[in-house]
Amino acid sequence: MTALDLNSPVAVVGTGTMGQGIAQVALVAGHPVRLYDTVPGRADAAAEAIGARLDRLVEKDRLAAADRDAARAGLHPAHSLAELADCALVVEAVLEQLEAKQQLFRELEDIVEHDCLLATNTSSLSVTAIGGALRNPGRLVGLHFFNPAPLLPLVEVVSGYASDFSSATRAYETARAWGKTPVACADTPGFIVNRIARPFYAEAFAVYEAQAADPATIDAVLRESGGFRMGAFELTDLIGQDVNESVTHSVWQSFFQDVRFTPSLAQRRLVESGRLGRKTGHGWYDHGADAERPEPHTAEKAQAPAYVVAEGDLGPASELLTLIREAGIQVREDEEDHGTRLVLPSGGQLVLADGQTSVEFRDVVYFDLALDYRRATRLALSASQDTAPQTLSEAVGLFQALGKTVSVIGDAPGMIVARTVARIVDLAHDAVAKGVATEEDIDTAMRLGVNYPLGPFEWSRRLGRSWACSLLDDLHQRDPSGRYAPSLALYRHAYATEKREGTS
Numbered sequence: 001m002t003a004l005d006l007n008s009p010v011a012v013v014g015t016g017t018m019g020q021g022i023a024q025v026a027l028v029a030g031h032p033v034r035l036y037d038t039v040p041g042r043a044d045a046a047a048e049a050i051g052a053r054l055d056r057l058v059e060k061d062r063l064a065a066a067d068r069d070a071a072r073a074g075l076h077p078a079h080s081l082a083e084l085a086d087c088a089l090v091v092e093a094v095l096e097q098l099e100a101k102q103q104l105f106r107e108l109e110d111i112v113e114h115d116c117l118l119a120t121n122t123s124s125l126s127v128t129a130i131g132g133a134l135r136n137p138g139r140l141v142g143l144h145f146f147n148p149a150p151l152l153p154l155v156e157v158v159s160g161y162a163s164d165f166s167s168a169t170r171a172y173e174t175a176r177a178w179g180k181t182p183v184a185c186a187d188t189p190g191f192i193v194n195r196i197a198r199p200f201y202a203e204a205f206a207v208y209e210a211q212a213a214d215p216a217t218i219d220a221v222l223r224e225s226g227g228f229r230m231g232a233f234e235l236t237d238l239i240g241q242d243v244n245e246s247v248t249h250s251v252w253q254s255f256f257q258d259v260r261f262t263p264s265l266a267q268r269r270l271v272e273s274g275r276l277g278r279k280t281g282h283g284w285y286d287h288g289a290d291a292e293r294p295e296p297h298t299a300e301k302a303q304a305p306a307y308v309v310a311e312g313d314l315g316p317a318s319e320l321l322t323l324i325r326e327a328g329i330q331v332r333e334d335e336e337d338h339g340t341r342l343v344l345p346s347g348g349q350l351v352l353a354d355g356q357t358s359v360e361f362r363d364v365v366y367f368d369l370a371l372d373y374r375r376a377t378r379l380a381l382s383a384s385q386d387t388a389p390q391t392l393s394e395a396v397g398l399f400q401a402l403g404k405t406v407s408v409i410g411d412a413p414g415m416i417v418a419r420t421v422a423r424i425v426d427l428a429h430d431a432v433a434k435g436v437a438t439e440e441d442i443d444t445a446m447r448l449g450v451n452y453p454l455g456p457f458e459w460s461r462r463l464g465r466s467w468a469c470s471l472l473d474d475l476h477q478r479d480p481s482g483r484y485a486p487s488l489a490l491y492r493h494a495y496a497t498e499k500r501e502g503t504s
């Protein structure tokens with residue numbers, strides 16, 4: 001099955017933010033495009049706006065003037081649905097309401113040819129449910145573009161229960177011919193990106209709600225240790241707290257209030273009070289003209305220890321041993337495999353976040369997971385009231401000697417980056433096991449859809465598959481609500497890995 005012929009007209013119904021973006025993509029790819037909107041004048045205004053955007057692309061040398069002229073000549077506002085009769089594809093981007101979308105497709109079915117492909121850009125409704133209104137639901141698929149559609153490459157091609165394989169393939173190939181990166185996914189709540197990204201926000205909000213760290217510190221750790229482009233607080237201020245919360249809410253409701261997707265009470269309060277982020281001048285942060293951005297917590301300068309004793313294998317943090325040696329600090333290797341920790345001269349221990357809390361041990365400081373310990377510029381440490389001040393000071397001094405800024409946070413099990421990544425990895429494994437998408441498509445979707453530095457499976461392979469499972473198991477023991485319970489899929493992978501490696 002091949003992509004649509006570039007001479008075939010494409011219709012976009014609903015000419016708001018997404019409709020205009022999708023129309024621009026189809027136009028620039030070379031299709032004649034018809035625009036339709038129920039509000040009189042809106043399709044004409046959208047055609048003007050798209051034309052102006054094409055002009056700006058020409059000014060910036062990103063589009064040839066001749067291509068702009070051809071695109072403009074191919075763009076036509078329609079004043080009734082009947083004018084879409086000869087279109088080979090209709091993409092719907094009307095308001096997010098099941099009845100409105102069903103009604104539209106029902107009307108279209110009587111207008112377009114039998115082989116016209118129908119697509120919905122819904123972000124939260126079920127493609128299967130929308131197709132329930134059609135005589136031939138086989139021709140309906142989801143084509144979920146991301147905003148702004150002309151700039152963001154990812155398109156989730158969603159197959160409803162009744163979608164024909166040939167329709168999904170044609171939509172997939174067409175998206176690719178339009179210069180996009182399509183991924184195939186099943187019709188489940190949140191599709192790929194909006195489902196698997198939930199813990200990125202939820203875990204940051206949970207650490208804040210547990211009073212373990214403030215938004216500025218959590219954001220800085222997610223960026224500088226986790227390698228995420230933005231922290232969860234600054235990102236949701238950009239997206240809009242109402243928009244972000246409504247996606248979380250919809251996924252949580254659609255999964256019958258699955259505790260893994262429970263929305264945040266702190267975010268609810270923001271939304272209720274109208275603190276929606278940048279668009280209202282205030283969200284987690286103050287965005288007023290004179291507002292000063294709060295600084296993340298940064299530990300005072302401390303003395304580096306003269307040596308550390310490495311006991312066992314540090315797993316995903318093994319590179320630290322090289323960095324410590326490079327900083328001129330002696331690493332004494334303890335041949336006996338006691339565990340996976342660094343012992344400091346004070347006798348206290350430094351342990352990679354593992355889902356337990358420091359208060360459970362005599363004298364432990366936890367350090368957070370980093371995407372790349374060499375490149376990380378900041379590292380979070382956590383200690384309890386029982387941790388000896390000398391242990392904490394040596395731990396701070398050690399990481400500072402490696403050139404890292406240190407943030408000391410409260411005794412949060414699984415710290416910040418580690419628990420976030422473990423939950424993303426878990427949801428990704430669960431999604432594959434439930435047939436939502438392939439590992440490869442999930443990695444692509446998370447890198448392109450939300451800019452993650454690594455796809456969940458790439459990350460999982462780096463960490464060792466049993467790492468996330470064991471961290472979540474520990475967290476689950478401390479919070480048995482089910483929020484952290486590892487999925488069966490993650491257990492399977494963890495045990496399969498252990499068996500292969502002969503450790504079980």
Ligand SMILES: NC(=O)c1ccc[n+]([C@@H]2O[C@H](COP(=O)([O-])OP(=O)(O)OC[C@H]3O[C@@H](n4cnc5c(N)ncnc54)[C@H](O)[C@@H]3O)[C@@H](O)[C@H]2O)c1
Nearest residue numbers: 014015016017018019037038039093094095096122123147
């Ligand atoms: N905004 C995003 O970031 C985003 C991203 C991905 C998907 N989506 C989805 O895309 C769709 C559109 O979102 P948007 O942000 O562009 O909305 P929008 O409010 O900017 O635009 C919707 C347009 O649809 C028109 N409309 C409403 N009912 C109609 C009908 N029955 N027939 C024709 N036109 C109709 C409205 O007049 C309006 O111009 C929604 O399903 C949304 O969930 C939005």
